Amino acid sequence: MNIYVLLKKTFDTEEKIIINDGQIEDDSAEFIINPYDEYAVEEAINQRDEHGGEVTVVTIGDEDSDKQLRTALAMGADKAVLIDTEDDLEDGDQYTTTKILEAFFQDREVDLILAGNVAIDEASGQVGPRLAECLGINYVTTITDLKIDGDTANIDKDVEGDVEKIETSLPLLVTCQQGLNEPRYPSLPGIMKAKKKPMEDLEIDDLDLEEEDVEPKTKTVEIFLPAEKEAGKILEGEVEDQVKELVSLLKNEAKVL
Amino acid sequence: MSDKLLVIGESRDGELRNVTFEAIAAAKKIKSDAEIVGIICGNQNLQNQGQEMIYYGADRIVTVQHDNLKTYTSEGYGQALMAVINEENPAGIVMGHTAIGKDLTPKLASKLESGLISDAVDIEHNNDELIFTRPIYSGKAFEKKVITSGIILATIRPNNIPILEKDETRSGDIQSKDVDITEIRTIIKDVVRKASEGVDLSEANVIIAGGRGVKSEDGFKPLYELADLLGGAVGASRGACDAEYCDYSLQIGQTGKVVTPDLYIAVGISGAIQHLAGMSNSKIIVAINKDPEANIFNVADYGIVGDLFEVVPQLTDEIKKALQPTS
Numbered sequence: 149m150n151i152y153v154l155l156k157k158t159f160d161t162e163e164k165i166i167i168n169d170g171q172i173e174d175d176s177a178e179f180i181i182n183p184y185d186e187y188a189v190e191e192a193i194n195q196r197d198e199h200g201g202e203v204t205v206v207t208i209g210d211e212d213s214d215k216q217l218r219t220a221l222a223m224g225a226d227k228a229v230l231i232d233t234e235d236d237l238e239d240g241d242q243y244t245t246t247k248i249l250e251a252f253f254q255d256r257e258v259d260l261i262l263a264g265n266v267a268i269d270e271a272s273g274q275v276g277p278r279l280a281e282c283l284g285i286n287y288v289t290t291i292t293d294l295k296i297d298g299d300t301a302n303i304d305k306d307v308e309g310d311v312e313k314i315e316t317s318l319p320l321l322v323t324c325q326q327g328l329n330e331p332r333y334p335s336l337p338g339i340m341k342a343k344k345k346p347m348e349d350l351e352i353d354d355l356d357l358e359e360e361d362v363e364p365k366t367k368t369v370e371i372f373l374p375a376e377k378e379a380g381k382i383l384e385g386e387v388e389d390q391v392k393e394l395v396s397l398l399k400n401e402a403k404v405l
Numbered sequence: 406m407s408d409k410l411l412v413i414g415e416s417r418d419g420e421l422r423n424v425t426f427e428a429i430a431a432a433k434k435i436k437s438d439a440e441i442v443g444i445i446c447g448n449q450n451l452q453n454q455g456q457e458m459i460y461y462g463a464d465r466i467v468t469v470q471h472d473n474l475k476t477y478t479s480e481g482y483g484q485a486l487m488a489v490i491n492e493e494n495p496a497g498i499v500m501g502h503t504a505i506g507k508d509l510t511p512k513l514a515s516k517l518e519s520g521l522i523s524d525a526v527d528i529e530h531n532n533d534e535l536i537f538t539r540p541i542y543s544g545k546a547f548e549k550k551v552i553t554s555g556i557i558l559a560t561i562r563p564n565n566i567p568i569l570e571k572d573e574t575r576s577g578d579i580q581s582k583d584v585d586i587t588e589i590r591t592i593i594k595d596v597v598r599k600a601s602e603g604v605d606l607s608e609a610n611v612i613i614a615g616g617r618g619v620k621s622e623d624g625f626k627p628l629y630e631l632a633d634l635l636g637g638a639v640g641a642s643r644g645a646c647d648a649e650y651c652d653y654s655l656q657i658g659q660t661g662k663v664v665t666p667d668l669y670i671a672v673g674i675s676g677a678i679q680h681l682a683g684m685s686n687s688k689i690i691v692a693i694n695k696d697p698e699a700n701i702f703n704v705a706d707y708g709i710v711g712d713l714f715e716v717v718p719q720l721t722d723e724i725k726k727a728l729q730p731t732s
Contacts, residue, residue: 161659161679165545172546183660242511243520268659269542272523274511277479281515286591287479289508307504308605309654310598312476316591326660327653365520369536370549374686380705382697387716390709394691395723397707402689404611404668405635405727 149201154263184264186331187324210234221342222334241364242274251355265323280321413500424501448475455579497557543682611637617644618673658683676701
């Protein structure tokens with residue numbers, strides 16, 4: 149099977165967001181593989197181990213994105229591709245990302261593409277289904293189980309807590325939801341092996357794309373932090389009195405009861 | 406640009422979801438004098454739902470009824486909606502940022518070669534610009550976005566844009582459109598209900614969330630009682646889900662759901678930054694925790710330092726009393 153994983157690096161979930169000059173400050177931030185993409189990497193490895201084939205991890209990013217790709221290789225992926233857009237593109241949105249990936253997949257044989265169901269930074273969840281539509285293949289989002297038998301895929305899909313049992317066919321794109329698997333930590337031998345695994349570097353020229361082909365359809369005009377919350381009120385006294393006071397505050401001050 | 410906006414209606418168990426009415430209100434915010442055309446898909450008669458959308462501000466309704474639209478599939482709904490979109494040629498399309506909205510709108514965006522603003526919490530105009538506000542980094546920050554070319558396509562986060570007042574004197578045309586829905590390759594064989602009956606977490610006005618401090622699956626029972634009383638939903642921190650006190654579908658936080666109810670009661674939750682990202686934009690936050698140093702108190706409007714197993718049942722009783730009509 150030709151298995152591909154779409155991977156994005158994101159801020160570590162521990163990071164606080166600091167805005168400097170209208171932009172999110174990322175110089176000192178720690179980056180990780182988007183947590184939902186880790187489920188995708190893990191699932192890709194498991195499917196390959198069961199059905200044979202090869203796992204290729206693809207990311208669009210800058211020269212520092214190789215760190216997350218190496219982590220995925222150390223987990224067990226076979227190959228990595230970095231599409232470096234840093235020098236060519238100033239802005240981009242989900243349309244841009246999809247167009248680049250569409251060009252990348254144009255001449256490739258694909259059986260299965262896995263992605264996270266959202267990235268925890270921009271959280272639009274668009275690129276997976278957009279890409280599947282462009283490639284004309286089936287897609288299922290927010291999956292929590294995947295069984296492949298020949299060309300048939302049986303899937304559990306999380307729908308706001310309910311589970312849909314779905315049958316569909318390859319080639320297929322899925323986006324991964326928490327609960328699908330437990331992503332492994334890279335082992336030491338895995339990390340050593342990853343250093344020798346192939347990593348391809350591409351720019352948008354290599355994909356026969358011009359800047360205007362991928363021009364975004366949306367634009368961010370401002371980024372801001374939520375208003376700081378004022379310190380709350382810690383109630384005092386016996387539990388009984390605190391509870392009474394709380395109910396009175398919720399009813400009369402907050403007016404939410 | 407045409408003066409027409411489409412709103413995609415969404416129902417559960419035969420009832421329109423509240424977010425559908427919020428989407429109508431959102432369309433009015435995009436263009437107050439636009440003709441709002443509601444679209445509803447299903448396998449049964451959709452007349453009543455159409456009428457309901459009109460009461461909440463839609464001007465006209467198009468329904469697509471077909472056996473292949475019994476449950477949502479991106480292929481079935483995609484075909485139905487593209488047929489309507491091609492015929493109506495709208496200036497914009499709005500729907501809820503729900504499981505269906507998230508699955509469907511990227512497909513439409515690809516078909517229409519358009520931008521898509523997902524998960525908007527506010528819509529405003531600045532001079533000639535139409536500006537959408539949406540959370541990023543799970544609510545640790547926000548961005549304002551504009552659409553620079555093509556059709557307006559947006560999903561809105563439930564619970565943020567107030568619905569218009571229901572007006573049962575409103576009337577409008579409800580027209581059924583025949584669309585041939587063919588070749589569904591992705592088949593839903595079964596749906597296993599796991600979510601608690603009633604209120605969905607992302608749409609709930611009140612959420613009672615439990616953390617590690619709740620200690621067990623049984624420990625969640627008092628939380629459910631309080632949630633039931635308030636017509637709310639139960640949520641959880643990652644800690645509680647990892648400890649298997651409850652299902653991952655209840656998880657609130659940077660992984661998991663991001664929620665903005667009117668009232669969020671955090672019970673036995675310490676308040677890790679990942680959890681705060683998922684809930685700190687709730688309107689009123691109450692924290693109940695035995696550790697006075699717990700981080701959750703930094704975002705809480707009201708805090709009780711105490712044993713949750715003592716506090717929660719008393720709180721339930723006291724709210725019961727408060728909700729009874731005074732004689």
